[in-house]
Amino acid sequence: MLSQASLPIAEDRGSRRLLASIHDVGPRFEREVDQLADRLSRHLGGPRFAMLVVPDHWGQAPLVGARAFQARLREWADGGVEMFVHGWTHRDDNRSKGFRAKHMTAGEGEFSALSQAEALRRMTEGRALIEDITGKPVAGFIAPAWLYSPGAKAALGEAGFAMAEDHMRVWRPADGAVLAKGPVVTWASRSRSRIRSSLAFSAVARTALRPLRTLRIAVHPGDTTVPALLDSIDASLAAAMRDRTAGRYSDLVKRK
Template sequence: MPRSDRRLLLSIHDVSPRFERETDALVERLTRLSGGLNFAMLVVPDHWDQAPLAGDAAFRRRLRHWSDHGVEMFVHGWRHRDDSGQGGFKARHMTAGEGEFLALHRHEALQRMTAGRALIEDAIGRPVSGFVAPAWLYGPGALAALGDAGFALAEDHMRVWRPDTDATLARGPVITWASRSRPRIASSLAFAALARTALHALPTVRIGVHPGDTGVPAILQSIDATVASFARRRPAGRYRDLLPG
């Protein structure tokens, strides 16, 4: 039986008209594994400047439908691409040029956060749950802007926190998969296997999936095994459940 004092948080990253087919596949998978629309979507307003949400009324209607049926929505950057060339080690080794918020100054970071929030909230007709930077990477300017933007929640690789107080609400590594090379696939499969044994003691376990996962059968099998392993012992919940009251 799932324990009520343990929580499983599931999320689909890079939700965008650019990845509509992959998003549908992940929605079907997580719905089956979690017993409903018990997950979050991290929405990119204009992925790599190639898929503007503002110009796709049909996809905005789909976001509202998912939101109306319980899916949490997060702002996930603006374009999900770092054009600055100033992200340093993290930009080179932790992401394929997608650390959009690593090198932004505070004013520019706040502008993108605010514009993304307005666009997504207009689409879904309710407040977003929070903000997650692309690749979970934040520079000093982005962290400062979070304090101005008024989001209830933020997340990185190791924690979920309240931007207004910097209070940590959940701690522990996100279980996720990397699909862009064989070594990264192998290492992410190994970590997921380890996590299925090692992370059950955590009060909150987070699992994030990406569009690229849908093209790698071994990753899909690992997602199934990992979500099922944790869902047997804890209910899939909402990020907002972490907030007091």
């Protein structure tokens, strides 16, 4: 149950912002990312969204060597799209975790059980690669499935990222300052039950999350395979833009 009493309230459209993002960006999902980028741009009035880039999705789609997709990333970054490091492979390779734990995230919680040293290595290598491709600093780091081990959280500050995000907040790793609060509105395409539950939540969120100063909406490549999810995404974006402006994650840091 969402409690409006605990949500920070904004008084007018000028102080309300929508932060939209496309997850799992990489050559493996180039067509789907194109579709989502076009869709978000139509609703937001241009490329005012973030992309969460995976350097080598599931170890099967490396950015290194994908020259055409690298050029697309540079093009998007030059157009104003913010780039986040989104893990390294997105895949959880921890063999000690049980079936249930992995099933809950479809084995995609890459940073949910990493040591600080390993998390730092993947973070810094991902950052170096993406910044080398785009020629611009990354906006921050967002773990796959929004899951961080204690070691991964500690590594964020050591890596020097300006911001990080989980399902319920955006924060500054340097001092732990919370930059935005409230659940991310997102969708799931993995099963009928997950489709139904995400459709239900997004419908409720259009009203229940209106008091938030900062509303976050995140879309994934798999969303493009389910027409009902695309319709819901359109409805949520349209509803949000009626009383919000399309913002940038970097605005949160400037405000603080």
